[in-house]
Structures are given as C-alpha cells and as structure tokens.
Amino acid sequence: MSAGESLARLRERKPLVHQITNYVVMNETANATLALGALPVMAHAPEEVEEMVGLAGALVLNIGTLSNHWIEAMVMAGRAANASGVPVVLDPVGAGATGYRTGAARRILDEVDVSVVRGNAGEVASLVGVAAEVRGVESVGDVGDPAGLARHAALALGVVASVTGPVDHISDGERAAAVSNGDPMLASITGTGCMSSTVTGCFLAVAPTPFDGAVQALVAFGVAGEDAARDAKGPGSFHVNLYDALAALDPATLDERARVS
Amino acid sequence: MSAGESLARLRERKPLVHQITNYVVMNETANATLALGALPVMAHAPEEVEEMVGLAGALVLNIGTLSNHWIEAMVMAGRAANASGVPVVLDPVGAGATGYRTGAARRILDEVDVSVVRGNAGEVASLVGVAAEVRGVESVGDVGDPAGLARHAALALGVVASVTGPVDHISDGERAAAVSNGDPMLASITGTGCMSSTVTGCFLAVAPTPFDGAVQALVAFGVAGEDAARDAKGPGSFHVNLYDALAALDPATLDERARVS
C-alpha cells in the first residue's frame, strides 16, 4: 500500500489518534491531525488514559514538557495500547539535553512496546549512547552517518527508528529508506518535529507495517512542507500554509511526488 | 436586547471572562475573547480561583484536558461564581468518550449552579443518559432530534442547553431557538467548540438572560465563521481569518444577519 493509498484510507476511516504530548504543541498537533483527516484527542489523566486509548487507532507519546505524573500516564497508556494492539509512537523531545529526559525516554522504551521512535539525530543518538549535542530540543552537532544511526537505533531499541533532518532516515533494522521531501522552513517554527510524530501516528493507524507508515508519514508531511513554503513570507505565514497544505494533500498525486530512496 | 446590542455593550464594558480550560485551546479562546472585545484570564490554582472569579463577568469551565486537581479548581471557582452571581458556562468536552469525563461533568453540574451547558450532541446526550457515540471529542453518531435533546437536557439538568452542530439548538426547557449561522469549516480546526463556549461566556456577562446570551453568542460566532470562510484556502487560513472576523463583527448589522428560528 502506497502513501497515497494510506492517506485515502485515513481520510475514509478517520482514526482517533490519542496524544499525550507537550504543552507547547498540543494545538498544533491537534490541528495537523485534523488537517490530515484523522481525529485527535489529548488526554493524560491516569483515570482515563487506558479507556481512551482503547478507542484509538494509534497512541503518540511526546516528552517535550515533562513531569513525573505525565511519565506515569504515558507508561499506563502505552501498556494499555500494547494490550489492545494499538501502535505506539515515541517522540523523545530533548533526550540528550538533560538526564531526566533521556531517562524518561528510556523508561518508556523499557516498559512499553514502541512501534516507532521519531526524533532528530541528537535525540535518537542519545537513546543509544552515541555521543551527540542537543541544545534544548535542537540537534546542533554532527552525528556522522544518520542512516547508520537509524539502523543502529532500530536494532538496539527493537523499534522502527525514524531520524528526521534535512534528509529523513527510517530503518527497522533490515529495511531502510531515505526521504528527501520537506523544506528548510520546517525548521523555522516550533513543533514541526512533534507534528511529524503525530502524522506518523496517523499513518500507523492505517498502514500495513510500522516501517511503511513511518516512511509514508514523512513523505506526506514533507510534501505538505514543500507546498507550504511556496508563497510563505516568513515563519508565521509558513505555519498557516502548513495546515492548508496538509488538508490539500492529494492522495492521487502523493506517490509521484515522493522522493524516497 | 438583541445580539447587536449585546455586542456593543460587551465592547463598551470589556468584561473579564475567567476561563479554566484545556491546554489545547487556551491561546485560541483567549484570542477569541480579545477579538470579540472582552478580556480573558486563565487561572486554575486553588489559591486564586475564588479571588479571580470575583473580578469576572463570567466563568467558563472546560474539561478538555482534565486531571483531578483541575476538577477541584473548577468546583471551587464555580461555587465562588455562584456566591457572587457570576454566570457559569460548562463545556463538557469529550463527555461520553470516557467515564472519567462524563463523571467530572456530572460532578460539576451537581456541585455548581451552571447557567449554560454548551456541547456537541454526543456530549450533551451523554450527560443525560441518552445513547450517543463520542469518538475522542467528536460526536460521530446520530442522536436523532437535537432540538428535543436540547429541551430534554435543559429540563433534566436545570440549565440552558446549547447543543451545537450544523444547526445549533438552544433551550431553557420552555423557550427554544435554532441558529443556522456558521460554516462547515468551523469543524476543520480544533477548538471552535471551545471558542463557542467562551463566546457564550462573553455574552452571558452582558445579556439579560442566559438563554438570550447563549443564542446571541452562537449568532455572533456563526456569522464570524461565515466571514472567515469566505476567502479561506484551508483550515490554517480559516483559523487566522476567524480572529479577524470576530474583531470585525459589526453590531449594526449583526441582527439582520442572524438566522434564528
């Protein structure tokens, strides 16, 4: 099943994507979910996360603004997702910047069966003990070979590793893909990494495998980024255009626009 | 007093609208409040909600991203609002999706004298034990007769029930109104339901009765939605236009644009 076919299916089925995410981007990821064609819900209370995730087609865990009771809720929701066969995406925002974040991401990986880890090179490197520089939530250093990092992380963590950057590298340890869609303006606003994790969750709800879903999500999000950049005057108008572009993505032409190798 | 007259009064008096709401839409409802002409304040600490609500013209309680200490703050603020004669709006976001949300909304209704409950059909149905399907925070099923639901909920809960959808139905148990203003694009972004609850709070601060305020708010918000849709290219530009349109609402022409039956 191609990216275009997955997108068509997503718009038809409108899966619920349960997100336990950070305060900075909740509105943005909810709107990206809606623009793509799925339904978002944000819920983090321990009293309801298990019930909510049972209704969902995917669960997205994002550690961008962390505190202890949110970590507990993420673990609870993740285990319930596993029990119901709901795929889980982890976005380890800022792993490597503080020991608390690195530790929280590792704990979730230990206690939850995560399908896809979507992060920048510095974050993913930090999870597998590769030296990297993370300045706040930005990967500012050079991690060398990102394709190799994706393959290493996939094998070490038992996940699909989705390492985004100028070129995105996705690996399940055996298969590998590089996605060149996207635009440098995606780095000009906050939350586009988080949105790409959410879009990954949306595609996991309909794609045949987590690897396929992770690749297709970055194709779709990258193409939307290219469209959004076209007449943007700066980060504000790019941000607005991005939602318009996600909603305007055309399943019929998405595959011919994919730049995957 | 007509919708246009209430809007003119609101812009003159600039009432403070105290909102205890969810993380996803706080910026959006604050900006909608300002665009309309009132003043928003978000405050949820038990140490200050009673003092803050004493300064307010209305209180809006929204359970969209709930946890236990927020429920306590909502009940405290609601009781203080009742003691001061400040009208209270409840937005039962996601009631029906989890028992926790349904229970929280019912507890607030038990312990606080709520003036208006503003929700979608599935949420309102869940509060009065009518079967409904709520997928996350969306009403996806068919609840039959929404006008009948509004009347039933008004009588059962002792509130003005404001059931929004393609046509909005408002009832205080005796009087009933149907508002046809609005645009399908309002469903394309997150938080428009929450904004309509906030706009309801703004109008309650100036309208002669909660029923009048609830109807006038949905007229004003619906007309702004119509204006915002006019040259929107998608959900991103619609979202931007919506604030411009709320700020541009003209008290002199609002009543002739109202589609109320």
Add this chain to the structure above:
Amino acid sequence: MSAGESLARLRERKPLVHQITNYVVMNETANATLALGALPVMAHAPEEVEEMVGLAGALVLNIGTLSNHWIEAMVMAGRAANASGVPVVLDPVGAGATGYRTGAARRILDEVDVSVVRGNAGEVASLVGVAAEVRGVESVGDVGDPAGLARHAALALGVVASVTGPVDHISDGERAAAVSNGDPMLASITGTGCMSSTVTGCFLAVAPTPFDGAVQALVAFGVAGEDAARDAKGPGSFHVNLYDALAALDPATLDERARVS
C-alpha cells in the same frame, strides 16, 4: 553595542533561552524566540530545570498560569541561573489581580537575583505597593507617571524595570530610556507582553548589560510590531505577520528605526 549589533550577534550565536512560562503562550513565545534567531526550550520539572538552565543563555520566568509546583520550579531554576551567571527575566503576569500572583512574584524576587522585571504598569506598580488596577492580566487604571514608576521599581526591587505600554519605560535606577516603537495592534492579541519578555531574555543573552538588553529588545519587538501592523486585516493576520516580521528584522536598519529617548 547597538540593538542592530546585538541582533546580529544573537543570530550568529543562537543562544538557548530557557522559559518556564504559562500554558497560554508557550507556543507563541517559542515561535517568537525562533523567529528572532535564538533557540527556545520549555522545561519545568524540578528534576531537570537546574541542568537545563546550565545550557542556557538566559532564563525567562512567567507567572501567567501559576500553581505551587511551578513556583517551586521557577525558584529552583532561578537560583541555578544565578549560580551560573545566567541572566533572569521575570514577567509578573497578573500581579495585582490576585494576592497569590503578587505573592508569587515577590517570592521569586526575594529568592532569585532577577536582572529584568518586564510587566505592564499595573503589574509593576503592584510589586512595589503603588495603587493600580489590574483586570485579570490587563492594566486598566492610570498609574500616573510610568517613567517615575520604572525608576521607583528599579530602585525598590534592585532590578532593571521594563514597564511596557503605549510608550515603554526602562530604568535601572540611574539610567532611563523611553521606547516609542510599537503599534496599538500589539494589544489586540494575547501573549505579546509575554513575547516581549521572551525577546528581552533573548537580548540579555548577548547584550553588554541588562539595561541595554531590555531597551534593545523593546526596540526590536516594537519595530516588528510596526511591520506586522502594516497590512494586517485584524488580530489574526497581525499575529501571523508578527512572526514574519520578527524573522525579517534587519540588523543593518534596526538602529535607524529605533525611537528611543
């Protein structure tokens, strides 16, 4: 060093600006930070604030949606910033509206060595016991002479006081500046005060003194506001334009556009 020189240095160094701020504006202040050219990070867990602030060029504390464990985190982060020589900005949002907010702001000032307090006249007046009216988070009364207030607050609190309004007044107790850049539309959306505090933090990371940084920040933010207002149709499009304008600020022309006396 002029405002233009500081802006050029900021874009070259890309300092990390650690922000412990309110739920309403987190996305807005993060995007303003990126648009200006610095890197934002939001982190509030007591387990990580000390480590995170050690990586930062400035710390911004904003009490807009307060609760007790957030106050504790602010104090911890502030002390760690002091120990590392990282400058601290305090935005006392809503001080004067409730005793809880006034008390929290005063406690932070007691326990942390704050470089700059950036607030509206009512908020700053409340911190030094001058009568003022704060409606929610808006200063609605007349505090008389804002230049005198800035000087008084600077001396009484031992900070640079940055009192924003139609004209901004900055004082360190000896020097004083009045910045006339800006546009009335800045008051039409929520979070512009918070953004000006964040921009102050960005400039503190590169400016020679807190007084210079506070003045230069308001020049830059005010010029961006002027540019954003130019073809805005209302608060929604102004908001979008504001990020485009911050990103487009030109270090080469910023100083000639400064209106400082």
